[in-house]
Amino acid sequence: MTTSVAAAPFIPGSRREDPWTFIGLASSFPNVELDGTSLAEKRSCDGDSAAGCKVFQIPRATAPGVVADDAVAAEEVAIREGEEAWSPEYFRGLKDQVLVFRYKGKFYAVDNRCPHSSYPLSNGTPFDIEDFGVVLSSGLTCPKHGWSFDLFTGQADRGNYRLGIWEVQLRPVAAGGSDKGRGAGTDGAGGAEGVVEGESEVWVRRKQRDRVG
Template structure:
């Protein structure tokens, strides 16, 4: 919707896309010690990278495709290494301390892939205020809620995440403690 024309449709680059089931994302709980790309156990007892990387075309988010974090290990001939595409068109989705986060794959300071970054707690006198991600190239950090950098005026692009019930299913995990949800992601909407 446009301010000048309220009946105009939203750009297709702002649509939601499905990133996967909540059980397919490992829950990273260790602060500052585990890089996102490390293989970790998921809730459904499989081993998977701590994050998923998606190529999201700027003009149509519905065409988002997941990139293989380990190219050459699968059988699909369409595998694309994350480094072979422009990092600016990629988003990293991960679960940290039971919260889902989605950020640009490219560090705003050095254009280094943040799938190699490490999530950590932002604390003050032992009180957890927020969560952040540290880029390993120059050790710069960014807030995962607002995108603010710890140095300079660099700002990390934060994407919106939403957990939705699985369509047509009331499935839950084996121990019935947590319902299985779908993780949906879209570019953060600009206000004004």
């Protein structure tokens, strides 16, 4: 049974910002290194093994039923590989999915859908963007056509395609557990990094457009 929710009325001159969403503890994400394998491959993680990334379905701020400035619950989505990742049904479900992973100690969050081929980037491979041996940035290669995207700017290595970048925050965990009302910790547009003693919460939201005026 589907319940319909009326959309919020449009107010001229106003813009709803996407809220922050808690998607898990930092220790639940393996630290992916430059190993040439896809993010979907399992790696060692806190004494166990887990995929090198997680995928979540997070509605936009303008979606029906979403309250402005309120935390939105993230629904974790199963990572598909092989033939399942090529199915049209799975492609249609990529809308509003965010891909989150930790590469070389830094957290990244981007759209899970390749802007060129609509292929799930959870099967992509992270790499260093270098210039004469100097690491300038980090990138992610889509395996469908070999296109790559800068994880900070979203810019593709060819054409005018741009990958959607999400903001990431690491927040300290309260003594009583996750505190979804606490203020921000370490943050960044695309990546979040910092020495955080003990456990940390990982929060994400779509990168906000700069305000004019």
